[in-house]
Amino acid sequence: MRVLLVEDDADLSRQLKGALSDAGYAVDHAADGEEAHFLGDTEPYDVIVLDLGLPKIDGVSVLERWRREGKTTPVLILTARGAWSDKVSGFDAGADDYLTKPFHTEELLARLRALLRRSAGIASSTLSCGGLRLDPRAARASVNGEPLRLTSLEYRLLHYLMMHQGRVISRTELVEHLYDQDFDRDSNTIEVFVGRLRKKIGPDRIETVRGLGYRLTPLPGESDDT
């Protein structure tokens, strides 16, 4: 497994390099944003550890560039600024996990293992409906190429609608597939989630069929190029 470690502090870099090597990773190290971007762009890493406070280009910008260029390598961000607003902006830029300094080395290793397990087996057959794309194995969805940020319940709803696109699906059927057996079922739950989904994927993709349920269809004019 190849890992790119991006960290500007010399001592911390040395320690992490040692710990990662001991854990069996092949480690490359970058000490500033430019070098990090170059390496991440050219070398096929399995996972990247990215410090956010970097010289030349900051970590969030580097991450944004990678994601814009289509790099899907899982990225764990290290941040000294423990504030949630920093974590959120890291995620918005495309991070997969975060770790707040100071941290225990074992925790970093555990998180990396988890990231690698998750990323294994990405790129499988996707579902599509007009501009909507859904990758069931990676549990990711996008609309017109833009990644969607869905909660898992929203994702489940969209997944079910996409598997049965064009068909009217009743609320009861939807709520049964949304929740596990033991989850409580509120009557207006589906309306709430359909409302949130519409906010994220556009208001007209999910049609309300009065008295019957909901139906997912491509937008008029969109070709369904599955």
Add this chain to the structure above:
Amino acid sequence: MTDGSGGETGVASEPRTWGRWFGRPGRSLTRRLIWLASAWIVLALVLTGWALTNQYQESSLRRLGDVLANTIDQVVLATNAGADGRLTVGEVKDDRTLSPLQGKYWAVAEPGPDGRLRILVRSPSLAGESLTIPDELPARLAAARGAIISYNDPDGLRPGGEGPLGVPLRVAASMKQLPGRAEPVVFLAGIDRSNIDRDTQQFATFTWTALLILGLGLVIAVFLQVQIGLRPLYALRNEIADVRMGRASRIARSYPLEIQPLAEQVNRLLDHNQETVERQRTHVGNLAHALKTPLSVMLAEAGQQKGPLPDIVRRQTEVMKAQVDHHLRRARAAARAQMLGEITPIEPVLDEMAVMLERVFEEKGVVIDWRSPENLAFRGERQDLQELLGNLLENACKWARRRVRVSAGSTGLGQMIVVVEDDGPGLPEDQREAALQRGSRMDETTPGSGLGLSIVVELTRAYGGRVSLSDSELGGLKAVLELPALEA
């Protein structure tokens, strides 16, 4: 505030209500403007009324004077002095002087040896009555020979006060020298004044009524004008109150030329305030960054070695980390206390937190089921709401087996309640208090810092809210957060 104490510190002998409305008008702009304008209006109207009625009366009397002078001229022309000095008055062609009590009278008199006037001839209309002659008249006539002296005869014809004889007269008198007679002769003419008096009276009544109505109208107009004119000030006051209450972040309306600079200065002050807070926060963040990387190094280094020294270093590093966190939070809270007018809708923050934390805990398959009214907003900063919800949700995700449930709702009293529950093992009652204490860790084996809940407690307190822990029906811990809110 100033109004309330003003009554007390004002002139002590004044009754309160008097002091409120009439005393120290300088305390209220409205009162000052209204009193000033009213005083001026009353003064101007009184002067106008006095001048108008006076002018009207003067001109009426002048008209009567012309008539009387004409009558005197006629009588003078008709009067002849005989060789013996006797006076004869020929025909005076004025119908109203011919028959008794027709309203117009004349008489010819001469000064007697006692200085009084003795009437020699009188008009038929006088019917034997006499015109009232004031005592000082002869002297005045003598002093201004040929001139006409007019006066009011209030009692009318003698014996006055009864019937048509009681009518008030205007009398004119003139002393003339007739050819062929050594002694001067006094000609008197009188005319009924009652019509003129009535007209003058009516004019005065009309004038004063009209002026009173005009005055009242003007005072009301001034009152309205002041109220409307000062309305932007009240609006500005309300907007500033809104900013203070957190219902708005800036003065947004545009104001009249005179107040706009004030509104802009207030906005500039708010900006300055915000900048100061941002600067403090940046410093605090920089300090955090500067300290935390070295702490990470020490922690990692100590972790790689065995023995008493690394143990001490590791423990002390943990303490330092807790201290840094604690004091940075205090500094941030102090900066926050100066923040005004921030509003953060809760739904987007819950959404981004849920998406992010489900991703982080993806391996475990945690499902975050959150509900919030769309129009519910937190009266505070976004960063703080992220901090509050992030820590509570992360904590719940950490302990949950599969499920985390979040529901937010307004209490309708400017407060909202956020409930975060999980289906984890929960927390025994005797440990809950400790879990909310600073720096305590609930479980050393769960990765991450145990500081999450204490941050939540401190932040909530800074906003005047509350946190409490109890059992959830899902089986785990239930955290209830009370925060200031705004329902749009």
